[in-house]
Amino acid sequence: MVEGMGHHVLGLVVHPRNDVSESVATVTALASRHGIRVVARPADAERLGPGVEALDEAGFADKVDFVFSLGGDGTMLGAMRLVAGRPTPVLGVNHGNVGFLIEVSPSQLPHALERLVAGDFGLEPHSCLELDGPGEPALAFNDVVLTNTVPWTAVSLDLEIDDVRHGYFRSDALVVCTPTGSTAYNYAAGGPIISPSAPLIGLTPVAPMSGITRPIVLGGAETVRLRAAGHETRLSLDGAATFTVAAGADMVVRMRANAANVVRFDQNTHGARSRVKLSLRDLPLRPDQLVELVPEELRDRARFLQP
Known part of the structure; x- marks a missing residue:
């Protein structure tokens, strides 16, 4: 574990549109007091102003000791992909909408920075x-979504697991997800919620028409091979990078364990917030279970408001 931030290099990854200036000012002010360099990739550094140095993408990944993601989950996933395979801690500060991966709000950032400087934090590994x-393998911390390149046309994919054929999918799309990504598109498509403690891969067909019509959960050590004989396939990784694979080409997916480290200050608080966010997305909870998710100081009011 990294023991603190003194004399380190702190990298910022920011939302492309949302205003993050308040958090940037907080970070650069504290960094100057502790001798910490603050860097960002050139396009980001240009809009972040003085106190943030520009560093090219390759240098960014190699030289930063910490990464702060200022945005939502999409920004956080991008930051994790940047430093994948390195021990670099990644802290999410919520300047977005959902924030399942993110623990800190902008108002909590000053206290979070002091705890980081003191080395008072834990690391949560993500596969x-x-x-x-x-070229280089492409990475996805949430999911890989496969569709036909022709709009409104089903994707048809043969499935092999560890070189053994297991039938085929024919559906609007196929979602291949990590436990982290199981609460994203996979969940919306009717796939299972997978515990972050389980190194598993989920495969969920979206609006299946024939072939395999139910979700499949595989062990993290298994190799998934998908092949579309009759059409090109479009692949989307974490809803960001998109590319096309020729008909008949193999698409091989494996799990890489402990690829990134997310900073956590209070795992219980983060877990409770995630449960709230899931309950807002129609995860069925009884009224008494919902009350448990309310902070203690507000529970009496919440009980009073129950019908």
Whole structure:
């Protein structure tokens, strides 16, 4: 574990549109007091103003000791992909909408910074999916979504697991997800919620028409091979990077364990917030269970408001 931040290099990854200036000012003020360099990739550094140095993408990943993600889960996933395979801690500060991965709000950032400087934090490892292809393997911490390149046309994919054929999918899309990504598109498509403690891979067909019509959960050590014989396939990784694979080409997905480390100050608080966010997305909870998710100082009021 990294013991603190003194004399380190702190990298910022920011939401492309949302205003993050308040958090940037908080970070640069504390960094200057503790001798910490603050860097960002050139396009980000240009809009973040003085106190933030520009560093190219390759140098960014190699030189930063900490990464702060200022945005929502999409920004956080991008930051995790940048430093995948390195021990670099990644802290999410919520300047977005959902924030399942994110523990700190902008108002909590000053206190969080002091705890980081003191080394008072834990690290939560996250696995990712590694997709073999031309050049470097592509990575996804949430999911890989496969669709036909022709709009409104089903994707048809043969499935092999550890070189043994297991039938095929024919559906609007196929979601291959990590436990972290199981609460995203996979959940919306009727797939299972997978515990972060389990190194598993989920495969969920979206609006299946034939073939395998139910979700499949695989062990993290298994190799998934998908092949579309009759059409090109479009792959989307974490809803960000998108590319096309030719008909007949193999698409091989494996899990890479402990690919990134997310900073956690209070695992129980983060877990409770995640449960609230899931309950807002129609996870069925009884009224008494919902009350348990309310902070203690507000519970009497919540009980009073129950019908």
